[in-house]
Amino acid sequence: MNQKIDFNSLRERAKEFYNGSEPSHDFSHIERVKNLALRIGKYENADLKVLRTAALFHDIGREKEKRGSINCHAEWSAEKTSKILREEKLDSEFIERVVECISAHRYSRGKEPDTLESEILSDADNLDALGAIGIARVFSYGGSNGVEFKGNNSSIQHIHDKILSLRDRMFTDLGKKMAVERTFYVEKFIERFEEEWIGEK
Ligand SMILES: [Fe+2]
Ligand SMILES: [Fe+2]
Secondary structure: OOOOOOHHHHHHHHHHHHOOOOHHHOHHHHHHHHHHHHHHHHHOOOOHHHHHHHHHHOOOOHHHHHHOOOOOHHHHHHHHHHHHHHHOOOOHHHHHHHHHHHHOOOHHHOOOOOOHHHHHHHHHHHHOOOHHHHHHHHHHHHHHOOOOOOOOOOHHHHHHHOHHHHHHHOOOHHHHHHHHHHHHHHHHHHHHHHHHHOOOO
16 A cells, blocks of 8 residues: 555644643644554554554544533544545545544443554553653643542542553553553552652652
């Protein structure tokens, strides 16, 4: 497949969907997921064009889901991306592979990644929820939504319930390795946080 893809134009088209997103899910999340996906993709010999495109568009429906106008941003983003890529006259097999990645990136929604590229996108998205960036995103999201630091339904609770379990649902070898390292960093943070919380450090 030797189609020419204008990534600058795709990037511009994707970017407008993230206008007004809160910092935890703004376009910088997209850039980081793209960089992580390309890094893992090179290591795994995956299709980097599919990955780059899927990363750019994977959360375009997130704002809509947040406002309650759609149910599942993964599904909506996949459909909308398919439409945009058809307008850009891209190859239909390529479009299908991108759509596959996007529709499977959200694990709570039944559909499991079952291609190398969809596994990599899922790993990259989960890695951005871990490590120093992951911690920053949890508290930033909490701040935007009036969530307390500690206690029931707090940011710390969210880290325990969700963030610390992400390493168990990684697919690729490099993704797993990076997730273990990033999770270790989060665990250290929690330990220190708890000590500071009661004035012990
Ligand atoms: Fe998402
Ligand atoms: Fe994402």
